[in-house]
Every structure is written in structure tokens, then in C-alpha cells.
Amino acid sequence: MSSKKLIYLPLGGAGEVGMNCYVYGYGAEDQERLIVVDLGVTFPDMDSTPGVDLILPDIQWLEERRDRIEAIFITHAHEDHVGAVGHLFERLGAPVYARAFTAHIARGKLAEYGLSDKTVKTVSAWPETVNAGPFTVGFLPVSHSIPETSALVIDTPDGRVVHTGDFKLDPTPIVGEPWNPDAWAEVAKPGVKALICDSTNVFSPDPGRSESDIADNLEALISEAQGMVVATTFASNVARLKTLADAGHRAGRSICLMGRAMRRMIEASVTTGVLADFPTVVSPEEAAQIPRENVMLLVTGSQGERRAASAQLAQGKYNGMRLKEGDLFLFSSKTIPGNERGVIRIINQFSEMGVDVIDDQGGRYHVSGHANRPDLTTMHKLMKPQIVVPMHGEHRHLREHARLAQTNGAQSIVAVNGTMVSLSGNAPQIAGYVETGRTYLDGSVQIGALDGIVRDRIRMALNGHVVVSVVLDENDEPLGEPWCELKGLPEIGRSNAPLVDVLESDLDQFVGRAGDKTRGDDDKLEEGIKRIVRKTCLDEIGKKAEVTVIISRLEA
Template sequence: MSSERLIYLPLGGAGEIGMNAYVYGYGPKDKERLILVDLGVTFPDMDTTPGVDLIMPDISWLEERKNQLEAIFITHAHEDHVGAVGHLYERLGAPVYARAFTANIARHKMGEYGYSESVVRTASAWPEQITVGPFKVGFVPISHSIPESSGLVIDTPRGRIVHSGDFKIDETPVVGEPFDRDLWASIGASGVHALMCDSTNVFSNHEGRSEATLRPNLEELISNASGMVVATTFASNIARLKSLAEAGQAAGRSICLLGRAMRRMVEAGTQTGILTDFPKTITAEDARDVPRENLMLIVTGSQGERRAASAQLANGKYLGLQMKEGDTFLFSSKTIPGNERGVIRIMNQFSEMGVDVIDDAGGLYHVSGHANRPDLLEMHKLVNPDIVVPMHGEHRHLREHVKLAKERGAEAIVAVNGMLIDLSGAGPNVAEYVDTGRTYLDGSVQIGALDGIVRDRIRMALNGHIVVTVILDEDDDPLGEPWCELRGLPEMGRNNAPLVDVLEEDLSQFMGRAGAKTLTDDDKLEEGLKRQARQTAQAEIGKKPEVTVIISRLS
């Protein structure tokens, strides 16, 4: 029996939607040559990750084996697939391969961290393959909601793997390559050992709709609007940007793009030749002089992001532009689960201004970029794999996708982040479990999810904070009374006295009772002051705040 094995290890994107990072390896156990597919981010929220800027996969396992890593392959330019490349590249150091549009975006991210453009190498589409170690990897065009999306064919000594990437079956995608059934059937005809497949829309039983079906609905909506029209969508959905801009142009409106990410995507599309006939746009400064009924803004912030253009307009003026009664705001997008609160907040802010807010509850102004259940079934039939391993989905999506695959007679397994799957045999097996977590970008510093920093931040937010300061003289006797500073706590307690006064009185009494063993030992004194402060706060306000004790000794 061969001592070499074929492995698959998701570090992100399996058991969740976002933060994609998938490792493939071939070789002797623990000495496999490795490749990484995608290196993405997910986004924080104030409830679980307050103050965090981005969330990235924990690549510690891969970093420990960086001398075994041959290359990084990026399937497409969505942030959840490419967003962590610049942040984490230094820890991996392998060359990055992507097709032209994605490479343009990746180079821009690398440039922000001072890396050479040569780190990112532009790959051609299938049938060209890139040989790295024991792998031959080809980028196969596939339709999605961003141009030049690719599935990957990964040929290994053990057989062919197909990594679908994010996809849908769309033969008229407006921008980008249509889904080519004959191409994918030919890939399957050569024999596919394992298919790693998008699972996002496995519960949707309706056939997916093409991007091209939206244009008439958008034109009708915009042409019938009386005031200014503002539309938001995912900045990376260039096809939607084009459809919106063309619909606005057909209605006789000047088009203005607001938001750096949106302008960057259009710029990348133009530079790589994907966008050759995007309608002419005007600057925000020029837009201020256009009559409202002749103006259309296409803006960032479809997910309620606080700093994006949508939220800025909802808060008042943005770059001199302002929403008014009679205007129309269109969400040409689906709200990602978890973002509902931010989106609804913006909707209500606009409603209070008298703006007509239109979302996509009726399916008229947005189509998903992911394969619905019928599309997944068709991909299974075209590729005809021996093994299916679902990815890109929450656990419920992966489990349902496994049922779908088994109904067709394929071997299948639920593999979530940290499960190292051995694909060497006829079926998939869990070989081991790898510790995986998350890396937070907190300002300009990367921190671990288990470092306790965010945990402490949440505890302070939930419980408030007390700073207790005491001074002791040369004889270890208190010099004056302790004093307190409060943050995030009510001023008055149950006894209708200022909370700070009650705390300082109880702490002063504690200091008076403390013996020499406590007063001469900083650790014991700190522990006692914390305990007293929390007991007093619990009695006065029903909370046990976080307490910081500062002990100063005169020498």
C-alpha cells in the first residue's frame, strides 16, 4: 500500500459562509506538499467582535509547514476569497496565482503592504495548467457574481479533484464568461475523484435566474422614479453595476459612483478589458449641479456598513449630496444573514426623510451568484465525482448537500474547519482534527481569537469598568483614601447616593481593616480591592464590573 496520501483541510469557509481557505496536500504523512486555495476574510459585528476591523482564518497549522507550501491559488476577487492575501502573505511566502482580473485586485492588496507585484502571477484559463509539486492546477471559467471566477481542476497522482469555487449556472451573465456545460462535462469525462462544491443555496429548490433577467425591471423602476435614484449593491458585482448604470442611462440620468471599493472594481474591470462599454460617469462634485430627476447614484454599503456611502447618506450629507423626500433608494442585493440590523437601520433613516426604500423581497432587482439546488444537481451530473465534499456553507448547508450527493450514489462527508480529510481511498475519511480559529485585524495589529483581548472588551462593554487607585507611604500605610473612576456605570446606586462615593467609602473601610500581610503584598491587596469593589457594585447596581487596581508606593 502506498505511503503517500491525498488530503483536504478547510481552515475557513466550511461550516460558515466567508473567510475561505482550503488546503490540499499530497505525499507521505506529515510531509505532504501543499497548496492553498483562497485566503479570504469575514466581517466583524459589534455583538461578538467589537472594535475588530476584519476576521481572517487562523493559518498557524499552515505557517508551521510553510516550507511544504507550493503555491496559493485564488478562485475569484470577492473579499471572502482574496481579502486576507495582503494581511497574511508574510507568514506564508508562497507565490500567488490568479486570473487577470483577480490578480489585479490581489496586486492592489499586496501593494498596500509593500509587496512586489511579481508575487502575484497571472494565470491563463483552462486547458492551461500550472505544475506545482505533485499538482497540476487549472483555472476553469465559471459564472458567478464577479468576472473571471474560476473553478479549479487539481490533478494529483491519486486522481482529479474539482474545486468548484463559488458558482451559478448562468448562460447570460452580462459581464464575464457564461457557464459552459460542454466544458465541465469534458472535465468530468476524464474521471473525477472528488468534487469540493459550493453549498450556499442548497435549500433553494428554484432554478437560478440569470443576471440578464434584471435589466427590464431595473429600467422600469428607474424610468418611473420622480426624484433622485440611489441604488446599492455589492461593489464587486460588476455585472449589476453595469445593469444599473445602463438602466439609469436609458432613463436619461447622469450616473455617479460613490464608494472607493466600487470605483476600484470598475477600474480593475477596465484595466483588464472586462469592461469595455461601461456608461460614462460623473464625479460627486459635478453631480451636485445635476437636477435631482436627472441623477442616479450607485453607492457602496448594501450590507449596512457604517462607513460606506449608503450609511453616510442615511446620516445626512455625503460629499455634498443629500437624500430628500420623493427620492428612491434601491437595495439591489440580498442581505447576508447577520447584517439585517444595519440594513434595517439605514432603511428607517431614509424612511424618516421621506425617501421611498425598495428592497429585493420580491426578487425583481437581485439574483444570487450561487447555485441553487437544481444547479448543484446539474454540476454533480456533469462532473460525476466519486466523492463529494461540500464547502462554502454553514453546517446545515453542508449536511443537506451531503444528503443530495448520496442520493446520486456518491460518497460524501460533512467536513468543517479543522477536519483533515484523507481522500486517498474510495471514500473520504477523517484522518485527524486540527486546531483552527480566527485571526482578528484589530487596528493595524493581528491578534488571536483566544488572546483574550476581544473577550475583555466585551466584558467591559457588558459590565462597565472601575479604576481604583490607592497610595501607600514608606511604612506601607494608606496615604489618604482610595479613589475611583467609573466608565459605563450609572451615577447613582440603590441607596440614592453617588455610586463613586459608596465605592470609595467601602474601599476605605477595607483598607482600614487590612492587616500588614495584605498591605505589604501587592497581589493580595489588588485581589482584596477588586473583590470589595465588585461586592459593593453588586449591592448598589446589580452588576459586577471589571475592576483595574493601581497601587502606588512611596519609596
């Protein structure tokens, strides 16, 4: 019996939606040759990750084995699948393979960091394949909400694995290749050892709908609007942008794109030939000269992002454009859980202006890019895999998808981030666990989620901050009173005296009464000062402030 095994290891995207990063390996234990599928990001929020710009997968396990990585394969160009390529490539060093549109986006990510775009290799669709150590990998087209989305057909010494990536069963997707069950059935003919499958919409009971289903609804809505029409969706949802632009054009409106990410995505689509007939667009300056009832803006910010075009318009003005009473704003998108607060804030700001806001209204103006429960069953029965491993979903999605797969006759297992699964036997087996976490892009620096930086930032936001300065002479005697600087704290406490005065008085008494051992030991003195500050703050304002102590000593 061979000691070599086929392993699957998610480092992101399993137990969450976003930050996709999956590893496949084949070989003897701790000697496996590896391939990586997707390097994505997820996005921070002010509650749990204040000040953070992006969240990346923790790739330390991979980095320690970079000499065993054969290649990186990117399934499609959504940020949660390709967004970390520029940030993490130097730590992995393996060539990147993708289809033309995705490769174009990936090269742009590398260029932002001054990295050579020659490391990205363009691959044609299946049946063309790439040899990567013990793996042979092909890109199998599938419909989604962005051009040239592909599943991966991964042939290994232990059988064929199909990694679906994000997908839906859409025969008329407007942009991108339609769902082709015959091509998938052909791939399934030799037998599928394991299907690693999207789980996002496993709880949606009705079959998924086509992108073309909403075109008439959008055109009717836009045609009936009296003022300016503004629509937002994901900048990367090229199919929806095309649907919206076509509907606006047919309604007699000039189309204006607002938001750098949206313009870049359309430009990339045209450059790579996946979008040939997008309506002519006008600049914001030109749009400002056209009667409002003849203009339609397509803007970024469907998830309430504070710096995107939607939020800027809601605050009053963006690129010279303002919304007025009687204008129409459409969210042609689904709000990702966790983003509701930002979206509602924008809706209310527009409401105060007299702007009519419309959301997706149960699917009239939006269809998902992911397979619903009946579509997953269709995929299971078409591919007839021995094993189904759910991915791309929160834990509840993975667990429900595993149940569905078992109902459809396959072996299944729930494998969240860090769970190494052996796919070599007749049933999936847990082969070990890897420590996984998150890496934060904080400004221009990558920091670990457990480094304490964001934790301290949250504590300061919740509790305020006091800086205490103490000066001691060469005999450890205080020179004057300690003084305090306050940030994020009320000026007046319960005693109706200035909080800074109460703190300085209490600290003066403490330092004056402290023994020689305490004043002569920085650690003991700092500990005592922090204790006094927190107690005084609790008494005066009901909060234990964060404290920084600066001790200065004069030398003899």
C-alpha cells in the same frame, strides 16, 4: 500499497459563509506538499467583535509548514476569497496564482503592505495549467457575480479534484464568462475523484436565475421614479453594477459612483479588459449640478456598514449629496444573516426623510451569485464525481449538501474547518483534526481570537469599568483614601449617593481594616479590592463592573 495520501483541509469557509481558505496536500503523513486555495476575510459586528476591523483565518498550521507550500491559488476577487492576501502573505511566502482580473486585485492588496506585486502570477484560463509540486492546477471559467471567476481543476497522483469555488449556472451573466456545460463535461471525461463544491444555496428549491433576468425590472423601476434614484449592491458585484448602470442610462439618468471600493472595482474591471462598455460616469460635484430626476447614484453599503456611502447618506450628507422626500433608494442585494440590524437602521433613517426604500422583493431586483439546489444536482450529474465534499456554507448547508450528493450517487462527508479528509480511497475518510480559529485585524495589529483582548472589550461594554488607585507608605499604611475613576457606569446608585463616593468609602474601610499580610501583598490586596468593587457595584447598580487596580508603594 502507497503510504502517500491526498488530503483536503479547510481552514476557513467550511461551517461558515466567508473567510475561505482551503488546503490540499499530497505525500506521506506530515510530509505532504501543499497548495492553498483562497485567502479570504469575513467581517466583524459590534455584538461579538467590537472594534475589530477584519477577521482572518487562523493559518498557524500552514505557517508551521511554510517550507512545504508550493503555491497559493485564488479563485476570484471577492473579499472572502482574496481579502487576506496582503495580511497573510508574508507568513506563507508562496507564489500567488490567479487570472488577470483577480491578479490585479491581489497585487493591490499586497501593495497596501509595501509587498512586491511580482509574487502574483497571472494565469490564463483552462487548459493552461500551473505545476505545483505533485499538483497540476488549471483555472476553469464559471459564472458568478464578479469577472473571471474560476473553478480549479487539480490533477494529483490519486486522481482529478475539481474545486468549484463560488459559482452559478448563468448562460447570460452580463459580465464574466457564461456557464459552459460542454467545457465542464470535457473536464469530467477522465473521471473526477472528488468535487469540492459550493453549498450556499442548497436550501433554495428553484433553479437559479440569470443576471439578465432583472434588467427589465430595474429599468422599469428607475424610469418610473420621480426624484433621484440611489442603488446599492456589493462593490465587488461588477455584473450587478453594470446591470444597474445600463438600466439607469437607458432611463436617461447620469450615473455617479460613490464609495472608494466601488470605484476601485470598476477601474480594475476596465483596466484588465473585463468591462469594456460601462456607461460614462459623472463626479459627485457634477451630479450635484444635474436635476435630481436625471441622476442615479450607485453607492456602497448594501450590508449596513456604518462608514459606507449608504450609511452616510442616511445620516444626512455624503460627498455633497443629500436625499430628499420623493427620492428612491434600492437595495439590489440580499442581506447577509447577521447584518439585518444595520440594514433596517438605514431603511428607517431614509423613511424619516421621506425616501422610498425598496429591497430585492423576492428576486425582482436581485439574483444570487450561487447555485441553487437544482443547479447543484446538475453539477453533480455532469461531473459524476466519486466523492463530493461540501464547502462554503454553514454546518446546516454542508450537511444538507452531503445528503443531496448521496442521493445523486456520490460518496460524501461533512468536513468543517479543521477537519482533515483523506480523498485517496474509494470513500472519504477523516484523517485527523487541526486546531483552527480566527485571527482579528484590530487596527494595524493581528491578534488571536483567544487572546482575550476582544473578550475584555466586550466585558467592559457590558459591565462598565472602575479604575482604583491606592497609595501605601513604606510601612504598608494607606496614604489617604483609595480613589476611583468610573467609565460606562451610572453616576448615582440605589442609595441615591454618587457611586464613586460609595465605592471609595467601602474601599477605605477595607484597606484600613486589612491585615499586614494583605496590605503587604499586592496580589492579595488587588484581589480584595476587586471583590469589594464588584460587590458594591452589584448592590448599587446591579452590575459587576470590570476592575483595574493600581497599587503604588513609597520606598523607605
